[in-house]
Amino acid sequence: MLAYILRRLISIPFLLLGVASVSFLLSQMTKGDPLAALVPERQMSNPEIVNAVKAQWGLDEPMPIRYVRYLGNLLQGDMGTSFSTRRPVALDIAERLPATLELVIAAMIIGTAMGLALGLLSARFRGTVIDSLARIFALLGSSLPVFWSGLILLYVLSVRFSIVPGTGRLPPRVDPPPDVTGFYTVDALLAGNFPLFLQALSHLALPAFVLGWAVTGIITRLVRSSLVEGLSLDYARTARAKGAPERVVLVRHALPNAMIPLLTILGFTFAYLITGAVLTEAIFSWPGIGSYAVRAAASLDYPAIGGVTIVGAVAFLLANLVTDIAYAWANPRIKVH
Amino acid sequence: MADTTASLPGQTSGAMRLVRKLPPTAMIGALILLFWIFTVLTIQFWPLANPLDMVGRRLQPPSAAHWLGTDALGRDVFSRTMHGAVWSIPIAFLVVACAVAVGSVLGALSGFFGGWTDGIIMRLVDVTVAFPPILLAMAVAAMLGPGLTNASVAMVIVWWPIYARLMRAQVLEVKEREHVEAAIAGGAGPLRVLRVHVLPLCWTPTLINATMDFGQVVLLAASLSFIGLGAKPPSPEWGSMISEGATRFYSWWIAFGPGMAILTVVLATSFLGDGLRDVFDRRSS
Numbered sequence: 001m002l003a004y005i006l007r008r009l010i011s012i013p014f015l016l017l018g019v020a021s022v023s024f025l026l027s028q029m030t031k032g033d034p035l036a037a038l039v040p041e042r043q044m045s046n047p048e049i050v051n052a053v054k055a056q057w058g059l060d061e062p063m064p065i066r067y068v069r070y071l072g073n074l075l076q077g078d079m080g081t082s083f084s085t086r087r088p089v090a091l092d093i094a095e096r097l098p099a100t101l102e103l104v105i106a107a108m109i110i111g112t113a114m115g116l117a118l119g120l121l122s123a124r125f126r127g128t129v130i131d132s133l134a135r136i137f138a139l140l141g142s143s144l145p146v147f148w149s150g151l152i153l154l155y156v157l158s159v160r161f162s163i164v165p166g167t168g169r170l171p172p173r174v175d176p177p178p179d180v181t182g183f184y185t186v187d188a189l190l191a192g193n194f195p196l197f198l199q200a201l202s203h204l205a206l207p208a209f210v211l212g213w214a215v216t217g218i219i220t221r222l223v224r225s226s227l228v229e230g231l232s233l234d235y236a237r238t239a240r241a242k243g244a245p246e247r248v249v250l251v252r253h254a255l256p257n258a259m260i261p262l263l264t265i266l267g268f269t270f271a272y273l274i275t276g277a278v279l280t281e282a283i284f285s286w287p288g289i290g291s292y293a294v295r296a297a298a299s300l301d302y303p304a305i306g307g308v309t310i311v312g313a314v315a316f317l318l319a320n321l322v323t324d325i326a327y328a329w330a331n332p333r334i335k336v337h
Numbered sequence: 338m339a340d341t342t343a344s345l346p347g348q349t350s351g352a353m354r355l356v357r358k359l360p361p362t363a364m365i366g367a368l369i370l371l372f373w374i375f376t377v378l379t380i381q382f383w384p385l386a387n388p389l390d391m392v393g394r395r396l397q398p399p400s401a402a403h404w405l406g407t408d409a410l411g412r413d414v415f416s417r418t419m420h421g422a423v424w425s426i427p428i429a430f431l432v433v434a435c436a437v438a439v440g441s442v443l444g445a446l447s448g449f450f451g452g453w454t455d456g457i458i459m460r461l462v463d464v465t466v467a468f469p470p471i472l473l474a475m476a477v478a479a480m481l482g483p484g485l486t487n488a489s490v491a492m493v494i495v496w497w498p499i500y501a502r503l504m505r506a507q508v509l510e511v512k513e514r515e516h517v518e519a520a521i522a523g524g525a526g527p528l529r530v531l532r533v534h535v536l537p538l539c540w541t542p543t544l545i546n547a548t549m550d551f552g553q554v555v556l557l558a559a560s561l562s563f564i565g566l567g568a569k570p571p572s573p574e575w576g577s578m579i580s581e582g583a584t585r586f587y588s589w590w591i592a593f594g595p596g597m598a599i600l601t602v603v604l605a606t607s608f609l610g611d612g613l614r615d616v617f618d619r620r621s622s
Contacts (some may be wrong), residue, residue, distance in 0.1 A: 147563050
């Protein structure tokens with residue numbers, strides 16, 4: 001198992017180099033002239049200004065030199081300067097990362113909880129109306145575009161019935177809690193400000209539900225099929241023979257065995273979460289990396305897009321690595337091959 | 338889609354047999370897809386308002402005259418939703434076809450020849466799938482410049498590795514079989530062996546996966562348009578219609594139609610894909 005984990009660890013730097021190279025290549029393919037974003041139109045005909053800008057942004061050097069410099073900068077955490085905020089991309093991203101993490105973690109909790117609950121329900125009552133309803137609800141989550149379900153739920157729950165507040169992380173003109181973790185809910189609690197915690201939580205609830213719903217489908221499906229399989233195996237029969245009620249067989253005997261396959265798809269659900277987060281943030285004006293990426297893509301802010309892509313790829317690699325290690329640990333039968 | 342289903346390998350004479358074996362949900366999925374294909378082919382003859390013309394007051398709620406109301410420019414939302422199929426369905430078809438073509442060829446070469454070919458192609462796959470799909474698609478689409486063509490290129494780049502891996506795995510398995518050995522012993526060249534003796538037995542997983550991916554491609558294309566990297570206004574594309582609706586919370590009907598349209602396509606393809614997998618791929622069931 002150690003060898004397996006080591007092998008995975010060794011592959012990481014190579015993948016990162018690949019990711020960085022692809023990002024660099026992409027930044028070299030730009031159709032639009034980055035100068036257009038940097039030099040005011042009136043001054044485009046002034047060679048002095050154009051050359052000064054080129055030198056300032058390193059656009060006047062040959063490609064291999066720029067590639068090496070790009071990699072060197074990346075290693076130092078320098079992802080360039082955003083065309084539109086005129087600030088280092090790394091700083092922009094670091095500032096917005098907690099908002100995205102808070103949303104994604106909350107969504108992961110909601111999605112896993114709903115997936116487990118629905119999977120248990122539909123396995124316990126398989127073939128009945130409850131089974132069908134649970135599966136339809138789960139399927140809808142993975143089939144609906146989050147930017148649409150978010151919009152419709154926002155209309156119904158916020159505009160129509162005022163059950164949840166509108167967009168953003170807090171109501172307008174409310175100051176965020178003192179920054180400790182960057183998670184407004186946690187920070188408000190740490191500051192002992194309970195009303196603020198409730199406000200932050202109520203703003204988090206709907207986007208986290210929309211995003212969590214998107215991964216519920218995958219989890220429900222997996223939990224249901226492993227439970228149904230488990231219930232037909234010998235250990236379940238033994239438990240029943242000893243007089244355990246069906247509920248106990250399901251929760252105490254079949255469920256623990258369904259947790260291992262669940263581990264294997266964590267990396268896969270993470271891909272869904274990133275996709276969903278980008279679009280959910282756009283709908284809910286959530287000030288995280290996703291809405292930053294959308295804004296950057298729409299305004300052709302290449303350094304910002306590149307930065308977000310690399311950060312996303314690193315997060316994705318880590319998630320897959322953690323999944324693999326967790327799986328190797330939970331299921332020692334897998335071998336290095 | 339019906340043609341693809343009917344011509345799956347080993348079932349050339351059995352189109353009807355396949356239809357009888359498919360579960361009812363898969364049949365519903367197939368019918369929904371047929372409906373959308375029919376819509377794409379015949380939409381110009383439908384008695385609908387021109388999707389680009391102002392037909393009445395702005396932002397009217399749904400009524401008998403305008404089933405899904407009118408949008409911010411007074412255009413008929415129902416007509417725009419139905420016309421949206423002309424964008425989304427053919428593009429998804431094209432993207433899946435290109436991804437299957439590129440991925441299958443590279444995957445087949447990789448699996449059949451092994452060695453360096455395999456190494457290079459598979460490392461390319463590893464790097465491509467190291468990116469979260471939407472971020473890679475956004476980056477490529479933005480770098481190439483906004484527009485539907487570039488968005489489609491971006492989606493092919495995101496999707497081909499799946500098919501490369503599928504085809505490689507399949508080829509690796511088939512090339513060990515005895516009839517392949519016999520063909521090689523009989524003096525057939527490597528490309529002929531691959532084309533005649535290996536590939537025909539490798540298509541099933543690819544076709545099932547392509548069916549399921551079709552809906553996901555529709556979804557990603559709409560997402561890119563929603564962000565502003567795909568179709569441009571005023572074209573009635575589903576994603577960009579939802580993005581217009583997102584700026585007008587109170588007029589929920591602007592986004593309602595296109596969202597439902599996307600939902601039907603995604604559900605239909607996953608129903609049909611599930612059904613096909615149950616029939617063909619006994620290992621997974």
